[in-house]
Amino acid sequence: MTDAFDLLLWAVLPYLTLVVLVGGLVWRYRHDRFGWTTRSSQLHESRLLRIGSPLFHFGLLFVIGGHVAGLLVPASVTRWLGVHDEMYHLVSFTAGGLAGAGTVVGLGVLLYRRWRTPAVRRATSGDDRLMYPLLAATVLLGMTATVLTRSIDYDYRATVSPWFRSILLLDPDPSLMSAVPLPYRLHALFAMALFALWPFSRLVHAFSAPVHYLIRPYIVYRTRDHRLASRRARPGWDDT
Amino acid sequence: MRVMAQLAMVMNLDKCIGCHTCSVTCKQTWTNRGGVEYAWFNNVETKPGQGYPRRYEDQSRWKGGWTVRNGRLRLAGGGRLRKLLNIFANPDLPELDDYYQPWTYDYRNLTEAPLSEDIPVARPLSAVTGAPAEVKWGPNWEDSLGGAPQHAPEDPVVQKLGRDVRFEYEQSFMFFLPRICEHCLNPSCVASCPSGAMYKRTEDGIVLVDQDRCRGWRMCVSGCPYKKVYFNHKTGKAEKCTFCYPRLEVGQPTVCAETCVGRLRYIGVMLYDADKVGAAAATEDEQRLYQAQLGVFLDPHDPAVAAAAEQSGIPHDWITAARRSPVYELIARYRVALPLHPEYRTMPMVWYVPPLSPVVDALSGTGFDGEEAGNLFGAIDALRIPLDYLAGLFTAGDPEPVRLALRRLGAMRAHMRSINLGEPTDQRGPGRVGMTAAEIESMYRLLAIAKYADRYVIPTAGIGRAHELEGIATRCSLDGDGGPGMVDGRTDLFTWRDDERPDGMFPTLRGGARP
Ligand code: HEM
Ligand code: SF4
Numbered sequence A: 001m002t003d004a005f006d007l008l009l010w011a012v013l014p015y016l017t018l019v020v021l022v023g024g025l026v027w028r029y030r031h032d033r034f035g036w037t038t039r040s041s042q043l044h045e046s047r048l049l050r051i052g053s054p055l056f057h058f059g060l061l062f063v064i065g066g067h068v069a070g071l072l073v074p075a076s077v078t079r080w081l082g083v084h085d086e087m088y089h090l091v092s093f094t095a096g097g098l099a100g101a102g103t104v105v106g107l108g109v110l111l112y113r114r115w116r117t118p119a120v121r122r123a124t125s126g127d128d129r130l131m132y133p134l135l136a137a138t139v140l141l142g143m144t145a146t147v148l149t150r151s152i153d154y155d156y157r158a159t160v161s162p163w164f165r166s167i168l169l170l171d172p173d174p175s176l177m178s179a180v181p182l183p184y185r186l187h188a189l190f191a192m193a194l195f196a197l198w199p200f201s202r203l204v205h206a207f208s209a210p211v212h213y214l215i216r217p218y219i220v221y222r223t224r225d226h227r228l229a230s231r232r233a234r235p236g237w238d239d240t
Numbered sequence B: 001m002r003v004m005a006q007l008a009m010v011m012n013l014d015k016c017i018g019c020h021t022c023s024v025t026c027k028q029t030w031t032n033r034g035g036v037e038y039a040w041f042n043n044v045e046t047k048p049g050q051g052y053p054r055r056y057e058d059q060s061r062w063k064g065g066w067t068v069r070n071g072r073l074r075l076a077g078g079g080r081l082r083k084l085l086n087i088f089a090n091p092d093l094p095e096l097d098d099y100y101q102p103w104t105y106d107y108r109n110l111t112e113a114p115l116s117e118d119i120p121v122a123r124p125l126s127a128v129t130g131a132p133a134e135v136k137w138g139p140n141w142e143d144s145l146g147g148a149p150q151h152a153p154e155d156p157v158v159q160k161l162g163r164d165v166r167f168e169y170e171q172s173f174m175f176f177l178p179r180i181c182e183h184c185l186n187p188s189c190v191a192s193c194p195s196g197a198m199y200k201r202t203e204d205g206i207v208l209v210d211q212d213r214c215r216g217w218r219m220c221v222s223g224c225p226y227k228k229v230y231f232n233h234k235t236g237k238a239e240k241c242t243f244c245y246p247r248l249e250v251g252q253p254t255v256c257a258e259t260c261v262g263r264l265r266y267i268g269v270m271l272y273d274a275d276k277v278g279a280a281a282a283t284e285d286e287q288r289l290y291q292a293q294l295g296v297f298l299d300p301h302d303p304a305v306a307a308a309a310e311q312s313g314i315p316h317d318w319i320t321a322a323r324r325s326p327v328y329e330l331i332a333r334y335r336v337a338l339p340l341h342p343e344y345r346t347m348p349m350v351w352y353v354p355p356l357s358p359v360v361d362a363l364s365g366t367g368f369d370g371e372e373a374g375n376l377f378g379a380i381d382a383l384r385i386p387l388d389y390l391a392g393l394f395t396a397g398d399p400e401p402v403r404l405a406l407r408r409l410g411a412m413r414a415h416m417r418s419i420n421l422g423e424p425t426d427q428r429g430p431g432r433v434g435m436t437a438a439e440i441e442s443m444y445r446l447l448a449i450a451k452y453a454d455r456y457v458i459p460t461a462g463i464g465r466a467h468e469l470e471g472i473a474t475r476c477s478l479d480g481d482g483g484p485g486m487v488d489g490r491t492d493l494f495t496w497r498d499d500e501r502p503d504g505m506f507p508t509l510r511g512g513a514r515p
């Protein structure tokens, strides 16, 4: 029976998540561009944000980079490149641990700030209330797994990573996940929940990271919108 | 030469009585919504004073506008890479406390308080959290120099003067400075926006935020040295003065101008050479920026300019409007209007006729007739503090352009006073300020009589479609679905003309015929 359950968790759920994530992003872009924003709260509180937000975001960007390297690059490739497994794990543990610690501390500061500053607390929306616990759980479980990798000397690159690639290659192999230690599996499950929530929360801002700013000219000119009657009719009324 | 057209404004500060009608009508039109309680697209501040937001003119703190290094313009808040590295927390963003904590009053208590010995009061409540609030600062806290001995020494322009300015009531001078977005030729807000959501319209130069493209990176707020982009803390989007473009497109003045009690605002077309803007803004000596900006403007009466303008696709009626532009007259012909803080290098396009009243007041305070020409000219030269203060606002500290403008205004007063009193006019008077009597008189008609049709020379967006445009001008284009101004079924009586039947007032059911 575990097989059917594993199939559901590690072969069906990932694709459901992907569909919701991609479909959600398309839907949000087409129907709610106005809601696509960071919803910055710096106007209300700046001191703690200036500590917490960079710590969290830079930490997280490193962590994401680490995930890309760890999940997408097969162990055989790093070995072929002449990187010893022992060295690989040492580097990934130290770098990942530091970045992860930054992320956790930064998120802690952000959550404390959100909790303690009345105006920021007031600006916390319903989807935030769902997103922050999910985000915190994912990050904390990820940290637990990292520490575990070190202490029990677990090689996730033999199980989790190939499974992840099997999903992307549209050839899912759920059996790879069945024997994986619990923190890894929980981390992956929470991450999937977070991805499913992503398009419907403030996290969408991550998908509009403004890198094109680096190359565009400073002053933007645009001609007047020539769709004069740009306002749609009010629902229910004949507005012609 | 690349000719572009810009709708610009001039305000005649001598006439501003600080009534805030402009601010209030603007707020009612654009920012009477959640998230922008603290925002005044049009605000009026007392000068000398700290301004709104507090001390916004101190660019060593707020890093707005541009600086020039090795002859190249750079954003004072850092270039593209620095902006992106600072995106997670903007080090130069003002907090709500720097503007002011918006508040309302607990009016309900007035009617619902239980019977008691004491008269019920409406206590102030924070408009952000709803909690009881202490009112400590506001958008014009130092109104008419209230508390000036304590607050005004913090005015960055006063501090730059490096001199002891007295703020005791009898010895001080003051005036009001109404401010809107400058719709700059070289807007640092646009340059600071990482998403490219802000833009300058090619047709009329109005600077706008595309609400659908803004992602809330809030870099424009710190990028603008005048702090005229506001962050809506509810929608998470930047908002700013729109120059009431839906009104301008049909030839009506902005709401602040239309409702100004002092009738001191002028709107008209300026033609400029877009190719020259960058070099002018990079002028090394900041005291030459005023002249550099004058050099960017084009003379619409010059046939070569008109031909180049036609070639750049500027409609014919815009060129004729530029020839009748009151703004061009005040800025370029009479040279009595000056830019606000040209040293920010954004090439601002709302200019000011500096007030003569600080000088007249100071003069009258000494017991002299403040209106008499000789006294006035002497005072303009001798009373350094008001003059230098105005120069700190309008010419990066160079007193000469301010002096010329004030002398011209003084000469106009003296000349017209003689005419009104039936005295012979001083033949040399206008000549002393480099003008003719006829020029003085036409400047007088523009500045003092200030007929509606002379103050606003606004070409419409498209003559052929004028009627169609008129239809949409009666609505706010931010009212669209999900737009920040979305208000259903409301009719804007302010722009309702009597021969029109406003939509929304007598709506018909879908499919129903409407006569
Ligand atoms: C590289 C892309 C990203 C950029 C440029 C970016 C930028 C920002 C900015 C400007 C804010 C607003 C901070 C404020 O003023 O209140 C913000 C908030 C936030 N971002 Fe990101 N972000 C990025 C990626 C991410 C990712 C991948 C996550 C992941 C989960 C994330 C999670 C958050 C959260 C939770 C907040 C809210 C912080 C708070 O106020 O509690 N961001 N981000
Ligand atoms: S004054 Fe207006 S156009 Fe100029 S930088 Fe500020 S917001 Fe932009």
Ligand code: SF4
Pocket: B015, B016, B017, B018, B019, B020, B021, B022, B023, B044, B176, B178, B259, B260, B261, B262, B263, B264
């Ligand atoms: S309405 Fe006119 S007179 Fe009154 S404060 Fe505004 S600019 Fe000054």
